[in-house]
Amino acid sequence: METIYALATARGRAGVAIIRISGPAAHAAGEAMAGELPRHGRGLRRLRDAQGDLLDEALVLTFDERRSFTGEAVVELHLHGSRAVISAVLDRLGDLPDLRPAEAGEFTRRALENGRLDLSQVEGLADLIDAETEAQRRQAMRTMSGALGQRAEVWKRDLLRAMALLEAVIDFADEDVPVDVTPEVEMLLDRSADAMRREMDGVAAAERIRDGFEVAIIGAPNMGKSTLLNHLAGRDAAIISDVPGTTRDVIEVRMDLRGLPVTLLDTAGLRESVDQVEAIGIGRARERAAAADIRLHLVSPEDFDTALAGPDDLVRVARSDLHDADPRGISGLTGQGVPDLLDELADRLEARSASAGVAIRERHRVALREGLAHIARCRELLPSGGIAHDLAAEELRLAVRALDSLVGRVDVEHILGEIFSSFCIGK
Amino acid sequence: MKHDHYDVIVVGGGHAGVEAAAIAARMGAKVALVTMKLSTIGAMSCNPAIGGLGKGHLVREVDALDGLMGRVADAAGIQFRLLNRRKGPAVQGPRLQADRVIFRDRMQAELRSVNDLDLVEGEVADLIEEGGRITGVILGEGQKLSAHSVILTTGTFLRGVLHFGGETRPGGRMGDNASTRLADRMDSFGLTMGRLKTGTPARLDGKTIDWERLESQPGDEDPVMLSFLNTAPEARQIACGITHTNAQAHDIIRENLSRSAMYSGNISGTGPRYCPSIEDKVVRFADKESHQVFLEPEGLTTDTVYPNGISTSLPVEVQNDFIRSMKGLKQVRIEQPGYAIEYDYVDPRALTRNLELRDVPGLYLAGQINGTTGYEEAAAQGCVAGRAAAAAALGFEAPEFSRSTSYIGVMVDDLITRGVTEPYRMFTSRAEFRLSLRADNADQRLTSQGREIGCVGDERWQAFSEKMERLEAGRIMLSQSKYPVSALIGVGANLNPERPAKTGLEALSLPEVDFSVLAELDPSLQEIDPRVGEQIKREAIYSAYLDRQERDAQTIAKDESRRLPHDLDYGTIPGLSSELRFKLERHRPASVGEAARIEGMTAAGLLLLINTSRRIAA
Structure with missing residues (x-):
C-alpha cells in the first residue's frame, strides 16, 4: 500500500500552505521531518531536511485511520505559504522511502474506496471545491453531507415495504397474510414516485446553480449591448465602437447575482448583413440567445412592446441616456436602470432555483427517471390482481436497483426482514 | 456385499443423504450410505408434505x-395442490x-435398486484423516x-437435544440417538459452529377428531405432479x-x-421466523385472536394426524389443554x-x-x-455434494450451480457467502432471476447438463429429448402463424386495432390469450400437444423480461469468471479498507x-477486486 502526498492548498504565494500525507507510512514520514509527532493530534514542530537543516516551522496535525478524511493514517503539515518552503518540503518528502506524489483526486478516491464518502458525496465535494457563489456552496454542502443518499433511503424504504407486501402474498400465499395488499402498495408507490418526480424536476435548476444561468443581451446593432455588458462586468470585456457590427463572436462574462452564478452573453447585433463573418456571428447570437435562460432585449423607444417578449424575456429601452432617462430605459453609460434590472433578473433566477433539490447531476436524473418508469409500470400491473404480481415485483426490484445507483445496495434479507416483522408467518 | 474401498461414503439416510448417495451412484461412483438404522432411511421427521x-x-x-x-413423493402423494395457482x-x-409409509418404503426400494450403492447399518464414530484429507469413516x-x-448429512443429530417443556434429553429425533462422538470429531477441525432450533407439533389420533364439525380442504381437481416423468397420482386422494x-x-x-422450553431460557439456539412455534405466534402477534391450523392426515393406513401450525415445546399437559380447546x-x-x-x-x-469444507479436503456437508x-x-x-464428490473421485470437475440458472445455485450461494442466522428456507423472493427460474422449466435448465456429467439416466433423457423436440416444433409453428389484431380483440385482448397482425408467440404473451384460446381461433394448432402449448404460453408471458434477466445473468457469469x-x-x-479486508479474509470468495x-x-x-483478479489472471 503506497503512501501519497500532495499540496492540498492552491499553488503560489499565500499565508498558509497545507501538505497532506496519507497512507501507512504517513506517520513515519512526519517523524522523519518533524521528530516526535504531537501526541494529541496537533502541535508546532520544526521541519528539517536530511542534513538536519531547518526547512520551516509548521503546525503538524495527525489523524488516525478512523478519523481521517481518506480513512488512512494522515499527517498534515501547515507551512508558511512560500513557494520556496513548499517546494523544499515536497522535495524532502519525495526522497523518503515508500512515498509518492498523489495523482489528481487520489485522496478523494481513497476516501471513496475506504467507504468514508459515497459516490454522491464525492460529487458534492467536487462541486464544493469548485463553488464560486453562495448558492453553489449551499447546494454542494447539501449533497456532500449525503442529503441525496438520505432522500433515496426514504424512497427506498417505501419501495421495500411495497416489495415486502407483494412478496408476502407471493411466498406466503398459504399463510395468514393480508389478502389484498394492493391499496397499501399503491399508496407507497405514489408517495415515493411523487417525491422522486419532484426531485427529478429540480435537477435542471440544480444543474443551473452548478453550471450557471445564462442571460443573453440581444438587439439590433449599436444598441449599447456591449456597453451595458462592460458596465455590468466592471471592466472592458467587449470592444465598443460606433461602427455597427463590432461585436461578432459571443462574449461571456461571469458574475455573482445574489449568490447565483450568472453568465452574461453579449451577442452580435441582429440585422441582415452582407459581411460573411458578421453573418456567422449573428447566427450564433440567435442560437445562444434561444438557449439562454433569460433574454434581455434592448430596443429603441418606438420598438418597445412587451407583448413581443416571451415569459423568459425582459425588454428595455436601449441607451436611455439619449432618451431623457426613459423610465423603461437602461444605460450602460450612466448606469440608469441597472439596479432595477439586476433585481428583476435575480428575482426571476431565484424563483427558478427554488425547485432545486439535492439531485444535481444528469446521472441522478437518469437514475430517477429509470426508477420512475419502473414504478409506473408496476402501478399498471397491480390492478390485474395476483396473476401479474410476479411481474409487478420484478418492476419494483428494478426500481430499487435504479435508486441503488444513487446510494448503497439492497438485500433480499431486508425484504424478508420487513415481511417477518409485519406478519405472522408460519402455519 | 461390501467393498473395502468406496469412491464416496455418505453418512446419514435422510433426504440429503439419499440424494447424495443416489446421484453419486448414478454417475458411476462406488458408494456406501451409512446410517444408524436402515429402517429409518427416507423418514419424514416433521410434516408429511x-x-x-x-x-x-x-x-x-x-x-x-x-x-x-419428486418421483418418490408423487408415488406417496395423497393430496396435490399447486400453490399460487392464480398467480404467474x-x-x-x-x-x-x-403418505409417510409409502414414501419411506418407496425410497428404500429405490435405493436398493441402485447399482454400486451399499447400504450399511452402523454409527459413524470417527473420520479417517490421511495426508490432510478425509479418506474414510x-x-x-x-x-x-x-x-x-x-x-456428512447428519441433520439434527449433531449434539441434538429434545425439549418437552422443562424436560430435556439428548436425541436426534423422537426415538433416535444423537451423534455425540462425531460432534466431538467435528470440533477438532476448528470450524465455526452454531446452534439452531426447530420444533414440531404434537401428533393427533385422527379417530378422536370430530371431522364433521370442521371445514375441509380438498386437493386440486387437476393435480400437478412434482416429477417431470409423472402425469397422475398413484395413491388414493x-x-x-381446517x-x-x-x-x-x-x-x-x-x-x-x-x-415452554423456548421461553424458560433452556434453549439457546435461534429458531426460524417463518415457522414460529405457537408460543411465538401468541407473543409476537398478540393482537391476532386466532391462527389457522391444518389437520393433515399422515397417510392412508394410519390414523395419525399432523396439526400444521402449532409446533410447540410446552409441557405435555399444557399441549393437551390448548389443543383440546379448539x-x-x-x-x-x-x-x-410436540x-x-x-x-x-x-x-x-x-x-x-x-x-466441501475448504479446510478439510475430502469432507462434504449437506x-x-x-x-x-x-x-x-x-x-x-x-x-x-454427491455430484461433486463423485466427479472428484472419477477425476473430473462438475460445473458449479449458478444463481442465474437454478434455485440450487441461489441456495448454495446464499449459504456460502452470507451464512445463516436462522434455519435457512427457500423462498421464491430469494431468486433475483425468478422469472426465468421457474418450476416448469427446471428440466430445460438442468437436464442436459446433468446428462453430460452422467447423472441423468436413459429413460429420463429420452423423455426429455422428446419433450424438447415437441416444444421446438411448437415454437416454430407459433412463430410462423399470424393472427390479425381484430381476431385477438375478439377473444378479449386489450390491443390497438391499428396494430399489425401478431405471431402466435406474440399473441401468447398477452395476458388474455391462453393456448387453448388460440387453438380455438386456429384449428391447425391442435397438432400441438396442449401441454406443450401451455409450456410455450408460460415462456411467452415472461418474454419481455427475459432479455434483461439474460443480460443480468451474463453480468453475474462475468463476475463469477473473475x-x-x-x-x-x-x-x-x-486501498482495501481494513473492514472489507477482514470480511474478505473471513469469506474467502x-x-x-x-x-x-x-x-x-x-x-x-469491488473495483479493486476486479483489478486484482485481472492482474492475477494475466
Whole structure:
C-alpha cells in the first residue's frame, strides 16, 4: 500500500500552505521531518531536511485511520505559504522511502474506496471545491453531507415495504397474510414516485446553480449591448465602437447575482448583413440567445412592446441616456436602470432555483427517471390482481436497483426482514 | 456385499443423504450410505408434505437431475395442490402431502435398486484423516471404511437435544440417538459452529377428531405432479381439515409461557421466523385472536394426524389443554407430544461451492448440518455434494450451480457467502432471476447438463429429448402463424386495432390469450400437444423480461469468471479498507461475483477486486 502526498492548498504565494500525507507510512514520514509527532493530534514542530537543516516551522496535525478524511493514517503539515518552503518540503518528502506524489483526486478516491464518502458525496465535494457563489456552496454542502443518499433511503424504504407486501402474498400465499395488499402498495408507490418526480424536476435548476444561468443581451446593432455588458462586468470585456457590427463572436462574462452564478452573453447585433463573418456571428447570437435562460432585449423607444417578449424575456429601452432617462430605459453609460434590472433578473433566477433539490447531476436524473418508469409500470400491473404480481415485483426490484445507483445496495434479507416483522408467518 | 474401498461414503439416510448417495451412484461412483438404522432411511421427521413455494422449485430441480425426491413423493402423494395457482407461473409451487409409509418404503426400494450403492447399518464414530484429507469413516464397532471422500448429512443429530417443556434429553429425533462422538470429531477441525432450533407439533389420533364439525380442504381437481416423468397420482386422494386457535387456547399458552422450553431460557439456539412455534405466534402477534391450523392426515393406513401450525415445546399437559380447546378437537387424543429440538450446525461460509469444507479436503456437508431447514433444501444439497464428490473421485470437475440458472445455485450461494442466522428456507423472493427460474422449466435448465456429467439416466433423457423436440416444433409453428389484431380483440385482448397482425408467440404473451384460446381461433394448432402449448404460453408471458434477466445473468457469469484465489493475501491489495479486508479474509470468495454479495461490500472495493483478479489472471 503506497503512501501519497500532495499540496492540498492552491499553488503560489499565500499565508498558509497545507501538505497532506496519507497512507501507512504517513506517520513515519512526519517523524522523519518533524521528530516526535504531537501526541494529541496537533502541535508546532520544526521541519528539517536530511542534513538536519531547518526547512520551516509548521503546525503538524495527525489523524488516525478512523478519523481521517481518506480513512488512512494522515499527517498534515501547515507551512508558511512560500513557494520556496513548499517546494523544499515536497522535495524532502519525495526522497523518503515508500512515498509518492498523489495523482489528481487520489485522496478523494481513497476516501471513496475506504467507504468514508459515497459516490454522491464525492460529487458534492467536487462541486464544493469548485463553488464560486453562495448558492453553489449551499447546494454542494447539501449533497456532500449525503442529503441525496438520505432522500433515496426514504424512497427506498417505501419501495421495500411495497416489495415486502407483494412478496408476502407471493411466498406466503398459504399463510395468514393480508389478502389484498394492493391499496397499501399503491399508496407507497405514489408517495415515493411523487417525491422522486419532484426531485427529478429540480435537477435542471440544480444543474443551473452548478453550471450557471445564462442571460443573453440581444438587439439590433449599436444598441449599447456591449456597453451595458462592460458596465455590468466592471471592466472592458467587449470592444465598443460606433461602427455597427463590432461585436461578432459571443462574449461571456461571469458574475455573482445574489449568490447565483450568472453568465452574461453579449451577442452580435441582429440585422441582415452582407459581411460573411458578421453573418456567422449573428447566427450564433440567435442560437445562444434561444438557449439562454433569460433574454434581455434592448430596443429603441418606438420598438418597445412587451407583448413581443416571451415569459423568459425582459425588454428595455436601449441607451436611455439619449432618451431623457426613459423610465423603461437602461444605460450602460450612466448606469440608469441597472439596479432595477439586476433585481428583476435575480428575482426571476431565484424563483427558478427554488425547485432545486439535492439531485444535481444528469446521472441522478437518469437514475430517477429509470426508477420512475419502473414504478409506473408496476402501478399498471397491480390492478390485474395476483396473476401479474410476479411481474409487478420484478418492476419494483428494478426500481430499487435504479435508486441503488444513487446510494448503497439492497438485500433480499431486508425484504424478508420487513415481511417477518409485519406478519405472522408460519402455519 | 461390501467393498473395502468406496469412491464416496455418505453418512446419514435422510433426504440429503439419499440424494447424495443416489446421484453419486448414478454417475458411476462406488458408494456406501451409512446410517444408524436402515429402517429409518427416507423418514419424514416433521410434516408429511413435500414441495411448496420455492421448495417445489428445488424438488423440480432435483428431479431434473434425475433425483429421487419428486418421483418418490408423487408415488406417496395423497393430496396435490399447486400453490399460487392464480398467480404467474414463475411463482407457482407444486406441493403434495405424502403418505409417510409409502414414501419411506418407496425410497428404500429405490435405493436398493441402485447399482454400486451399499447400504450399511452402523454409527459413524470417527473420520479417517490421511495426508490432510478425509479418506474414510470408522464405525462404532471399530470397522473402517475407506473412500475418496465422505459426505456428512447428519441433520439434527449433531449434539441434538429434545425439549418437552422443562424436560430435556439428548436425541436426534423422537426415538433416535444423537451423534455425540462425531460432534466431538467435528470440533477438532476448528470450524465455526452454531446452534439452531426447530420444533414440531404434537401428533393427533385422527379417530378422536370430530371431522364433521370442521371445514375441509380438498386437493386440486387437476393435480400437478412434482416429477417431470409423472402425469397422475398413484395413491388414493384425501382432504385435510381446517381448525383455528381461539382466545381460550391463547390464554392457556400465555399462562404457561414460563414452562415452554423456548421461553424458560433452556434453549439457546435461534429458531426460524417463518415457522414460529405457537408460543411465538401468541407473543409476537398478540393482537391476532386466532391462527389457522391444518389437520393433515399422515397417510392412508394410519390414523395419525399432523396439526400444521402449532409446533410447540410446552409441557405435555399444557399441549393437551390448548389443543383440546379448539373446535373439532374437544375429545382428541395426543399420540406423541410436540417438542423442540436444538442441534449444532456448521457455519456454511466454511464451504466451497461444492459444499466441501475448504479446510478439510475430502469432507462434504449437506442438509441441516449447514444450517438449512426442510426436506427439499436438504435433498438439493445432497445432489450438490454427491455430484461433486463423485466427479472428484472419477477425476473430473462438475460445473458449479449458478444463481442465474437454478434455485440450487441461489441456495448454495446464499449459504456460502452470507451464512445463516436462522434455519435457512427457500423462498421464491430469494431468486433475483425468478422469472426465468421457474418450476416448469427446471428440466430445460438442468437436464442436459446433468446428462453430460452422467447423472441423468436413459429413460429420463429420452423423455426429455422428446419433450424438447415437441416444444421446438411448437415454437416454430407459433412463430410462423399470424393472427390479425381484430381476431385477438375478439377473444378479449386489450390491443390497438391499428396494430399489425401478431405471431402466435406474440399473441401468447398477452395476458388474455391462453393456448387453448388460440387453438380455438386456429384449428391447425391442435397438432400441438396442449401441454406443450401451455409450456410455450408460460415462456411467452415472461418474454419481455427475459432479455434483461439474460443480460443480468451474463453480468453475474462475468463476475463469477473473475476468480479470486483461495490463498489471496488481501493485505497486499492497496486501498482495501481494513473492514472489507477482514470480511474478505473471513469469506474467502471464489470470485468477484461472490464477493459482491458479501454484506457491506462497496462498489469501490469491488473495483479493486476486479483489478486484482485481472492482474492475477494475466
